[in-house]
Amino acid sequence: MGSFVLNPRAGLSMKICRTVQEVRSASRGARMAGRKVGFVPTMGALHEGHLSLVRAAKKQSEVVFVSIFVNPTQFGPHEDFSKYPRTFDHDCELLQTEGVDVLFAPAVDEMYPKGAITFVTVEGLSDKLDGVSRPGHFRGVTTVVSKLFNIIEPDLAFFGQKDAAQVAIICRMVRDLKSPVEIVVCPIVREPDGLAMSSRNAYLNAGERRQAVILRKSLLRAEELFRTGERRTSELVQAAQKLFAQDPSVRLDYFQIVDPDTLEPVDTISGRALVAVAAYVGNTRLIDNVILSA
Helix, strand or coil: CCEEEEECCCCEEEEEECCHHHHHHHHHHHHHCCCCEEEEEECCCCCHHHHHHHHHHHHHCCEEEEEECCCHHHCCCCCCCCCCCCCHHHHHHHHHHCCCCEEECCCHHHHCCCCCCCCCCCCCCCCCCHHHHCCCHHHHHHHHHHHHHHHHCCCEEEEEHHHHHHHHHHHHHHHHHCCCCEEEEECCCECCCCCECCHHHHHCCHHHHHHCCHHHHHHHHHHHHHHCCCCEHHHHHHHHHHHHHCCCCEEEEEEEEECCCCCCECCECCCEEEEEEEEEECCEEEEEEEEEEC
């Protein structure tokens, strides 16, 4: 059976499931009782951005499931899987305070049995934006999310707008596979200085933390030009690139303006457009974005 953690604030208990069988039983029990199941997938190291997803799930669902699983298949061979922040005990405290009903925290071999060779790939989107710099990343994301959806079978699944490319790819996967889950996209949560909240912010030293706000500043610069009437994406991109050129210690990965659903580049903004940026601050790769609507 799953273990339980007392929720001292809510006077409730949060069930912690370690196996597929345990969490599947809990989910099916909730659905058989006619309760709407909301699900928030995470890799742990929880912050206010994650908790905003949990709160949205609480509002829109009757039972809330959260997963904590640092998924090895979405990390490249030279990326930070081994040092990715793991704060499980603290995460549990946060989730029980928020009144989460079930936490699914499997081991790697529970999600990827020995000899597993099946992957889920969204062709044509997975090699856009972060997929260029991180080959195979989105294949790992869609594979694990597909597994989690199959295991928990939620009615609603909650994702953050910060991972805009991931959102577009998961929405396409759900549509193409006819998965019976509604994807709910929640706003980016930011630090007081505008930096998008991310578990990877913990890697930044004090100097890098100050430099990191350039990502947000570049988006605001593009948004400012857009509001003055500029619709040519080349001009918006060039203005943002000039900001990065002024701080060579931050290495720009990409600054692109694309269709938010297809992730294809657009030359002129005539409807909704996703302005997305990724950059390396020290050794830490950060992302951010904004949606512009003509």
